[in-house]
Amino acid sequence: MTRPDTALESSSATEPDTALEEADPAMPLHLACPNCGATDLVTDAGSRFCEECGYALAEPVTGEEEPAATDAPRACVSCGGTEIDAEGYCTDCGDLQPRRRDRMEVDLRVVAGISDRGLRHHRNEDSMALRPAVTPDGRTVVVAVVCDGVSSSERPDEASAAAVSAAARLLLTGVAGGEVGGDVGDEGGGGGGGGVGGVPGGRLGAEALTAQAVRTADEAVAALSRDSDHGNPPACTFVSALVGAEGGVTVGWLGDSRAYWLDADGGSRQLTRDDAEEGSHAIEAWLGDDSGAPEPHVLSFDPPGPGVVLVCSDGLWNYVDAASDLAALALPQAATEPMAAAARLVRTALDAGGHDNITAVLVPYPVPASAEPAA
């Protein structure tokens, strides 16, 4: 199967509205397989595996994946030395090379994100998971999840990694119309499957799906707890966005990770409201064994026009809090090159001190029906 050339023009972000309307609903989404790198990958409505390697397409991309074996060995980031020992230390200057989690970058064109250790923490306790999915009726919905491990808990990095994967997997499956379990279908107002596209009242479906994703992530983090955690089981925050769900945006969150709507027309705003006292970093809700199964906050938002959805951890918004300031930094680049814009946001936080882990995921809106494969 090949992609019609016209799709390239029609998906141009400078004419997003027409692109969305003119797109053939049956148009397949073109992507690189995150596992084998096959670029002729085609995700039809309903197909959930890479035809080349069988990789499950409900598997989100986190940036933590093993690099391809063909990647050239890397030089030492500190001294340029060419030999890195089996434990990751440079055999010249001794510096431990960045671990994969220290700087995770994912560029899928329709969504891009960076998660960075920052300058003051010795590990990155943030995680992200992203990926577009295609609804049974052929629309593209982008899934983005960011979680920030609670530093005072045990193994916060494992907590956030487990949470983003569990939530994104459920969201991707749900969007594609798969069975996700739970009571999503009921809350979705009847109609089969519980998927975003498969449910007549699609918005309600997206909200119910989001709530289910939070619960699933909560269970995944709770499953990490051990007796030896001494009352500090792994814990993390949560924020997710479904962008393109029935043409809108649905966000869900717990804690102080945020979603913003950014546009160039003065409509930029923070979509989430922190579970924390103003100016305090003591969050009042989280995921994990001691979360008390809190009711997640879920809301939907009708974008007034083209823009970009930013999903981020407090390592970013500690330095740039106001939606208009974030918009000024990210736009207009974010609309066409979300990866470069995410890099700019993260760089801003690093230059300002980088005291916490920084994660920024950008989803241009509207979501094109078809996208170029990632390079």
Next chain:
Amino acid sequence: MSQYPNFAFEINQNEFLAAGVREVHAVVTLTAAPGAGGSSAPQAYGSSAAGASGKDNVEVIIIDCSGSMDYPRTKMMAAKEATRVAIDTLTDGAYFAVVAGTEGARVVYPTGGHLLRADYQTRAQAKDAVSRLAANGGTAMGRWLAQANRIFDAHPHAIKHAILLTDGKDESETPADLARAIQSSIGNFTADCRGIGEDWEVGELRKISEALLGSVGIIREPARLAEDFREMTVNSMGKEVADVALRLWAPKGAVVRYVKQVSPTLADLTGMRIPGDNPLTGDYPTGAWGAETREYHICVEVEPGNIGQEKLAGRVQLVAKDSGGATLLGEDKIRAVWTEDEDLSTRINGRVAHYTGQAEMAQAIQEGLDAQKAGDLDTATARLGRAMDLAVESGHEDTVKMLRKVTEVDPATSKVRAKAKVDKGDAMELDVVSTKTVRAKRS
């Protein structure tokens, strides 16, 4: 299966450093398990171990035969008796020699130019030669060491150990002569040194024993010498592996501030570094090992990293050098992680702190004794008082006992002060014990 004993390898450190800190400290604890062929228990008279594990022992006993050994005559008599006991303690099959040290160094046994293995006959011949030793001449310990070096040269891969006994100062050669002889012996053999009486210099013997990775001891009662010689010989015969080195890699631009043995005794190995194949690597000799535990304090100065950066400040390997090159016996890492978290960076590693205190105690004792000898009682009081605090704090009872002999409690302040007059032997005994450390408690 390796012919070497198994080594347990442990590194204790606080790897977390505040911003800008360059010094990284670590204590390496090495424990050799009893080897397959040998036994850690003291061996009985004439017991046979040679050949069983394929190792060869060479023992050279150097006896001071300067004229003063006859004043009093009990010194020479005790030296002869102790040497006979040592010969009887050798395991069957061990090579051995007896050297009479004066301004020269004469091999009194064997006389045929090459070493013989210990058996009934060679022991009897050697003891006979020892009985004919006479005290007559000077003292040139550098020449004694050079003679031992020549004897050992014929047995490059054996476990080589010397016992050196003297009663006086190194008067028949210059200090530079002695230093040169010590330098050319480093890494070739190990030596335990003993001084009998009170006319020898603790500092002089310590230079030899520290460089040759052995102990220094004072014999105040000649009757105790034989038992001491027996113990040293048992210990030497119990060694399983001849030539073991600490191989230290440090990153480019780093400075190895020191590598010190800190248990069971203090010995600075820093100057004994032998450059490795790679310019970042060097070997520090640790001599021969039996079933025993030793600890080493390593300090490396590195270029500080950014907050959050982790650097490998050192990779420590234990290697046995043998005819086949070198065999790796164990390894571990010294890490450095720069952090702004003060809870982490101010954490004290108990073992590093303990041995830092033991080294300070040794230095305070030696400085205090020097000041006391020179009549500077204020300095002596300050230094010996500090040593007393550290000795009490670390539970070093031998040192506390000996410090009491050279100090008294000032009735006005109830504080320790240096005595104006002390017994010379007491001061020497304290000096000798100053470099013996107590083990850090398990944390």
